[in-house]
Amino acid sequence: MKRWFSLLYVQVLVAIVLGVAVGAIWPHFGASLKPLGDAFIKLIKLVIAPVVFLTIVHGISSVRSAGQVGRVGIKAIVYFEVVSTFALVIGLLVAKIFRTGSGFNIDVSALDARAVQGYAARAQHDGVVDHLMAIIPDTFFGAFASGDLLQVLFIAVLTGFAINALPEKYRVPTSHVIDRMADIFFGIVAIVVKAAPIGAFGAMAFTIGQYGVASIVNLFELVATFYFTAIFFVLVVLGTIARFCGFSIIRFVNYIREELLIVLGTSSSESVLPQIMRKMERLGCSPSVVGLTVPLGYSFNLDGTNIYMTLATMFLAYATNTELTLTQELTILLVAMLTSKGASGVTGAGFVTLAATLSVIPDIPIQALAVLIGIDKFMSECRALTNLVGNGVACVAVSRWEGELDPVKLRAELARGPSSHAMDDAFPATGPATGDNAPRAALPRQLAE
Numbered sequence: 056m057k058r059w060f061s062l063l064y065v066q067v068l069v070a071i072v073l074g075v076a077v078g079a080i081w082p083h084f085g086a087s088l089k090p091l092g093d094a095f096i097k098l099i100k101l102v103i104a105p106v107v108f109l110t111i112v113h114g115i116s117s118v119r120s121a122g123q124v125g126r127v128g129i130k131a132i133v134y135f136e137v138v139s140t141f142a143l144v145i146g147l148l149v150a151k152i153f154r155t156g157s158g159f160n161i162d163v164s165a166l167d168a169r170a171v172q173g174y175a176a177r178a179q180h181d182g183v184v185d186h187l188m189a190i191i192p193d194t195f196f197g198a199f200a201s202g203d204l205l206q207v208l209f210i211a212v213l214t215g216f217a218i219n220a221l222p223e224k225y226r227v228p229t230s231h232v233i234d235r236m237a238d239i240f241f242g243i244v245a246i247v248v249k250a251a252p253i254g255a256f257g258a259m260a261f262t263i264g265q266y267g268v269a270s271i272v273n274l275f276e277l278v279a280t281f282y283f284t285a286i287f288f289v290l291v292v293l294g295t296i297a298r299f300c301g302f303s304i305i306r307f308v309n310y311i312r313e314e315l316l317i318v319l320g321t322s323s324s325e326s327v328l329p330q331i332m333r334k335m336e337r338l339g340c341s342p343s344v345v346g347l348t349v350p351l352g353y354s355f356n357l358d359g360t361n362i363y364m365t366l367a368t369m370f371l372a373y374a375t376n377t378e379l380t381l382t383q384e385l386t387i388l389l390v391a392m393l394t395s396k397g398a399s400g401v402t403g404a405g406f407v408t409l410a411a412t413l414s415v416i417p418d419i420p421i422q423a424l425a426v427l428i429g430i431d432k433f434m435s436e437c438r439a440l441t442n443l444v445g446n447g448v449a450c451v452a453v454s455r456w457e458g459e460l461d462p463v464k465l466r467a468e469l470a471r472g473p474s475s476h477a478m479d480d481a482f483p484a485t486g487p488a489t490g491d492n493a494p495r496a497a498l499p500r501q502l503a504e
Contacts, residue, residue: 063251064313064473070252071259071320078263085264091257092321098247099326102240104199106329107350108211109237114346115215116230124215124347131348131453135356136392138445141292142361143388149284150369155277159374161423205354244329248317255320262432274430277370281434284362285441293358293448300455301462304448306469310334311447313473315440322432324439324446328353331447338468339461340454348453352446359441363434364391364409371413371423383416390415 078085115124149155190205192198198206218229294304308315311334314327328349335345368387372379379387391412413421427434454460 062313063248064316066252067255067313067316067320070256071316074256074259074320075263077256078260078265079268082264082267085260087261088257088264089261092254092259092261093257095247095250095254095257096321096323096326098250099244099321099323100202102243102247103325103328104202104204104207106237106240106244107204107207107353108199108214109233109240110332110346111208111211111350112215112218113230113233113237114343115212116218116226116233118219118343123343124219127344127347127453127457128351130456131351131449132355134449134453134456135352138292138296138358138449139356139361140388140392142288142358142445143365143391145288145292146284146362146365147369147384147388149280149287150366150373153280154373155280155366156370156373160376161374161426204350208350208354211350241329241333248327248330251317251320251326254326255317258321266430266432274426277367277427278430278433280370281363281366282437284366285359285437288358288362289441289444293445296448296452300448300451300460302451302465302469304444307447307451308444310338310469310473311443314443318439318443319436322435322439324353324443327443331443334473335447335450335454338451339464340450341457341459344454344457344459345450348450349446352449353442356446356449357438357442358445359438360408361391362441363438364412367409367427367434368412368416368419371426372419374426375420375423377418379416379418383418386415387412 074085074088077088118124189203190209192201192203192206192210195210198210218226218233221229289308290304297304297307311331314330314334317327318324332345332349335349336342340348365387368391369379371377391408409427410421410424413419413424451460451465455462
C-alpha cells in the first residue's frame with residue numbers, strides 16, 4: 056500500500072480530485088490557492104530553457120555529419136506540418152458537421168470588450184514579419200530571460216553547429232561538458248517534479264473555485280465537442296501513425312500516464328518536457344533525434360492547439376450568426392498554420408493564437424472571445440494533453456523515418472509499462488556502466504529506494 060501511494064502519478068491524481076473538491080465546496084478558498092499552481096509552473100520554467108538549449112546543442116554537436124542534423128530537422132518539420140494541417144482540418148470539419156454554437160445568438164454589444172483587450176492587443180503584433188523577427192532574441196541571454204522556446208531553439212542550433220565545426224580534439228570534450236551540464240538541470244527537474252501534486256492541487260482548486268462548474272455547463276457543447284475531437288484525433292490519426300510505426304497508441308498513452316496527469320493538473324505540457332524526452336530515449340529513439348524533435352515539436356507540433364483554433368473560431372462564427380464563405384474558411388486554415396507556431400505549451404497561449412486568427416476575419420467580432428474566457432482553462436488542459444501525446448508520437452515516427460528507432464526495445468518497453476521511479480527519467484544510464492557512467496546510473500535507484 057505504501058509503495059502504491061508513493062507513485063507520483065497516483066499522488067497527482069489524488070491531488071487533482073482534492074483540488075476539484077476544495078474548489079467546489081470552498082470556492083473563495085480554492086481561488087486563493089492559485090499561487091501553488093503558479094509557483095510550480097515557475098519552477099519548471101526556470102529550467103526548461105537551459106534543458107532545451109543543452110539538449111539540442113549536445114544533439115547537434117555529437118553528430119559528426121551536419122547533414123544528418125539538417126535531415127532530421129527537415130523530416131520533423133515536414134511531419135509537423137502534415138499532421139498539424141490534419142488537426143486544423145479536423146477541427147474545422149467537426150465544427151461544420153455539428154454546427155457547434157448554432158442557436159446561441161450571442162449579442163456582441165452586450166459583451167465586455169475590456170475582457171479581451173489584452174489578447175487583442177497581443178494578436179495585432181503577430182503578423183508574418185513580426186512573427187519571424189521575434190525568433191531572433193535581442194541578446195544571447197535574452198532568450199533565457201524571456202523563456203521563449205523559439206528563441207532558445209534558434210541560438211541552440213547556432214551554438215550546436217559552431218561546436219560541431221570545432222576540431223575533433225575540442226569538439227568531443229566540449230560536447231561532453233554540455234552533456235554533464237544537462238544532467239545537472241535534469242537533476243533539478245527531478246527535485247522540482249516531486250512538488251507536482253501540490254501544483255496540481257492548487258491549479259485545480261483555483262480553476263473550479265474561480266470559474267465554477269457552471270462555466271462548463273453553460274458552454275458544455277463546445278467543451279464536449281473539443282474533448283471528443285481531441286480523443287478522436289489521438290485514437291484515429293495518431294493511432295494510425297503509431298500502428299504504422301509498430302506500436303499501440305493505447306499502450307503509449309498508458310506509458311506516459313504519469314506525465315499526462317501532471318499536464319492535466321498544471322495545464323502546461325512544458326511541465327513534463329524533460330521527462331518525456333527521457334522516456335522517448337527509453338522507448339528506443341536515438342538521443343540525437345529526441346534532442347531535436349521533441350523541443351521542436353513544442354513550438355511547431357501543437358495538435359491540440361490547432362484543433363482548438365479552428366473549432367473555436369467556427370463556434371464563435373455560429374454563435375454570433377456570422378456566415379463564412381469558403382474563402383474565409385480556407386483563410387482561417389492558412390492563418391492558423393502560422394499563428395499556431397510558437398505557442399509553446401504555456402497556459403493560455405492557445406487563447407492568444409485564437410485572437411490572432413480572429414483578427415484576419417473581421418466578420419467575427421473579436422469581442423466574442425469574452426464568451427470563452429470562463430472555460431479556456433478547461434480547454435487548455437485538453438490542448439496540452441493532446442500536444443504532449445502528439446509530440447511523443449512524432450518523436451517515434453521521425454526516429455523510425457530516420458532509421459534511428461529500436462523496434463524491439465520499443466515493444467518491450469511499452470509492454471513493461473511506465474517506470475515506478477520518477478528519478479529514473481532524470482538520471483538515465485546513457486551508456487555502459489563503466490567509468491563515469493557507473494555511479495551516475497546507480498544513483499537514481501539508490502535515491503528512489
